[in-house]
Amino acid sequence: MRIFKETSTQNSLDTLFKTLTMASAVVILIIMAALVMELLQSSSLSIKKFGIGFFCSNIWDPVRQVFGAASSIYGTLVSTFIAMVIAVPLSLLIAMFLVELMPQSISKWIGMAIELLAAVPSIIYGMWGLFVFAPFMAGTVQPFMRNIFGDIGLFSGPPIGIGMLTAGIILAFMILPFITAVVRDVFQMVPSVVKESAHGMGSTLWEVTRKVTVKYGFQGVIGAAFLGLGRAIGETMAVTFVIGNSHRISASLFAPANSITATLANEFAEASEPIYLSALIELGLVLFLMTIIIQVLSRTWLRRVKKSMGVQ
C-alpha cells in the first residue's frame, strides 16, 4: 500500500517536472520569436527606405536622415577579430600552463583569480581602458609603431590612444578569462590514463600536450573560443569608451572607429525621429543576424573538423 502511494506521487511529480521543463524550454523559443518579430517590425521603415544599401553605405547622417551601417559593421568585425587573434592563443597557453606544468595547489589559486577577472563588470574595463590604457597606447605604443613602420597604412594617424586597436586589445582582456577558464576545465577533463600512456610511450610533454590534450579537448576549445567571440561581438560599454565613436572606415588601426553596439549605446537615447530610431533598430537586427551566422558557421565547421579528425 505504502509503496503504491509513493509511486503514484512519484508519477505525478514526474509529469509536473516534465511539463515544467518543457514550458521553460518553450519560453526560450517564444522569447526568440518575439525578439525577431519586434526587431523586424521596428526596423521595417529603415529596411524599406535603404534596402540593401544599408549594408554598403558608409554614410551615417542623422541630420539628413540617411543611414548606412557599413562603418559600424566593419568596426564590430575588425575589433572582434583583433580580440580573437590576441585572446585565443594566449588563453590556450595559460590553460596549458595551469593544467600541465603548474602544481595543483598553486594552479587552483590562479584559476580562482581568472574566474574573478571574468566577473569584473565591463564598464570597469572601459574606464581603465580610457584613463590608463589609452594614454599608454598614445604615449608609448603608437610612437613606437610609427618609428618602426612609418606614418602610413595600418599605423597612420595622430597618436590619440583611442581607436580600433585599443578597442580590440581591451576586448581581448575581457574575453581572455572566459576562454581560459573553459579551456582549463576542458584540459582537466582529459583522462590522465590517456596522458600517462602517451608519456609511457616516450612522448615529451610538448608532444603529449599537442597530440593528446589539445586533440582530445579540441571541441571544447572551439566551444570556448566561440563563447569568447559571442561576448566580444556584443560587448558594449568598454568598446564605447575606447573605440573613438567615429562613423568612418579607415585603414589605420589607430584611427577612431565605431561598432554596432557603441553606435546603439551612444545614439539611442536622443534619437527621436522615426527613421533614425528604425535605422538603429536595424543595426540591432544586423548584430542578431551576425550572431546567428557565426553560430551556424561554427557548428558546420566543427562537424567537418570532427569528421576529419576521426572523433565520433
Add this chain to the structure above:
Amino acid sequence: MKTIRTFLTACLIFLTEVNGLLSVAVASDKINVLNGAGATFPYPVYAQWAHKYEKLTKMRLNYQAIGSGGGIAQIKAKTVDFGASDAPLKQKELNAAGLLQFPMIIGGVVPVFNLKGFKSGQIKLSARNLVDMYLGKIKKWNDSAIAENNPGIDLPDKAITTVHRADGSGTTWIFSNYLSKVSAEWKEKVGFGKALRWPDANSIAGKGNEGVATFVKKVDGAIGYVEYAYALQNRIPYVKLQNKAGQYVSPSIESFQAAAVNADWENASGFYLVLTDQPGNETWPISGASFILMYKKQNDAAKAKAVLEFFDWCYKHGADLAKELDYVPMPETVVDLVESTWKKEITANNKPVWK
C-alpha cells in the same frame, strides 16, 4: 521544516510590507508626486529645485533624466506630467500633439581648447574660424585666419584636432545650430541636429561632456565644446568668441543672460527660439534654453496647477540655486511672457488652470 517556516515568515513579512506601501499610495488622494522626464542637461538644477521645493511644500518631483528624445516620447505617451527637451519643438509638431512649450533655464556651450602655454581667454576666434576648424579647412593653430584675430600672439605650428560628442545630445544641437547660422557652407554640408555627420576627418568623439573634456585635455592642439557649467567646474581653458555685434566675449552668466534678454521672444511662435548668434554687444553667441513640454488640455486641473506652481516657484525663487550650479535663470521679462501664455493656453475642462 525549519527552513520552510523561515521562508513562509519571510513571505508574510514581504506581503505586509507591500500591503503597507499600497495602502499609503491609496490613502493619499491628494497630489504629492509630480512626474517628469527628459533632458539630461538641466537635470542637476531640476533635482536641486525639486529637493528644496519638497522641503518647503511636501510636494515631491520625480524627474528622470532619460534624454530629450525620451522626454518627448514619454510626454506624447502621457506617462509623465511634463517632458523636458533641450531643443525646442517646431510649432507644427507642438500643434499636432496639442503640446505647449516654454523655456525653463539657460545654458551655454563653450569651445574649450588645449594648447601648451595658453590660458583661458587668451585665444580669440571668429565664428568663421570655428566653422573652418570643424570643417577641417583650418588645420594648424598658426593659420593666418586665426592669427588675424590674435595680433601680437605667437601661435604655435600645431595640428588642430577637433573633438565632438559621440552620443546624441542637446549640446551638439545648440553648437551645430550656431555653426549653421553663421556659415551657409556648414548649413548646406552638415546642418544641425543632436548627432551629425562630422566633416573633419581628423576629429574624435567622446561620450558626454566628460568624454569630450578628457580628449581635449589629453590631446595637445585639441578644440572641443562642452556645457558652460562643466567647463567652469573642471577649469578647462575656453576661447573668446566673436559675437554677432563683432565683439569678442567670454562665457559668463551675464553674457548668456544678455543673449536671452536681447532675443525676440515676443515673436517666437511656440517659444521656438534658439539663443545662438543673438544680437547685443555683451551676448555670448552659443547659448540655448532648455524647454518644458506640457499638454494644453489637462485632464486633472489640480495636478496641472501643482506642476505650474512648481515651475512658478522655480522662476521666482530658484534663480540663486541655479546660479550656484552655474546655470542661468530666465530673465524676468521672459518669465512674465511664459506665465501669461500659461493663462491663455493651459486649460482643464475648458477653464484656465493658471490665474
